Amino acid sequence: MTDTDYTTRWRSVTFDTSVARLEQLPEGGREVAFAGRSNAGKSSTLNRLCNQKALARTSRTPGRTQLINLFTWGENARLADLPGYGFAKAPEAVRRQWAGLVQGYFQYHKALSGVVVIMDARRPLTALDQQMVQWAAAGGLPVLCLLNKADKLSRGAAGNALQQARKELKGYAGQVTAELFSAHNGLNLDQVRSQIAAWLVEPPGPAP
Numbered sequence: 001m002t003d004t005d006y007t008t009r010w011r012s013v014t015f016d017t018s019v020a021r022l023e024q025l026p027e028g029g030r031e032v033a034f035a036g037r038s039n040a041g042k043s044s045t046l047n048r049l050c051n052q053k054a055l056a057r058t059s060r061t062p063g064r065t066q067l068i069n070l071f072t073w074g075e076n077a078r079l080a081d082l083p084g085y086g087f088a089k090a091p092e093a094v095r096r097q098w099a100g101l102v103q104g105y106f107q108y109h110k111a112l113s114g115v116v117v118i119m120d121a122r123r124p125l126t127a128l129d130q131q132m133v134q135w136a137a138a139g140g141l142p143v144l145c146l147l148n149k150a151d152k153l154s155r156g157a158a159g160n161a162l163q164q165a166r167k168e169l170k171g172y173a174g175q176v177t178a179e180l181f182s183a184h185n186g187l188n189l190d191q192v193r194s195q196i197a198a199w200l201v202e203p204p205g206p207a208p
Ligand code: GDP
Pocket: 036, 037, 038, 039, 040, 041, 042, 043, 044, 045, 057, 058, 084, 148, 149, 150, 151, 152, 181, 182, 183, 184, 185
């Protein structure tokens, strides 16, 4: 797929449906999940990747039903927006429901091809972020950690945050990478788009 092809795909992403239970997820095709601590900028990142202002919306209500929002990226390719985590005030039952949903999703949903974890570059890899990376890696999935809001750091501080995060991520088995990102100014946008696009597109099969 050429750069132009995948840019067109990103721009034509549309909302598909919300599901509350894993059995409701469509089977087949490929899916990439977006996870992140509430307020890390998951909605802004999805909106920036898709070049749309209000594709993904946040809910700030902790007790709200935990839904996975699905977006159509291309034929048989979907983006899945997972419920944000880390609400200090979330009731225990909600947290447990979230953990069950995410773990089951990472472990059993065959279409899942990769996980993007959005973090705040000023405080990356919180305990819950690490938990997320751990679950995804344990499910054999490649993980891309986006250190978002890099525009809020000086170039030097951003570089240090990236280096530190990469060092910490070395401890995880499997393909776990980190990049600086900014949903606000589009830092590393093309690179991140093509990385995720590669997960969403079947590898070319042998010539017929
Ligand atoms: P979500 O809860 O993870 O979906 O977070 P939102 O996308 O709603 O963003 C939370 C807040 O962070 C909002 O005020 C955004 O404008 C802000 N924000 C998100 N991404 C960035 C970024 O890259 N840079 C800066 N400076 N602010 C951001």
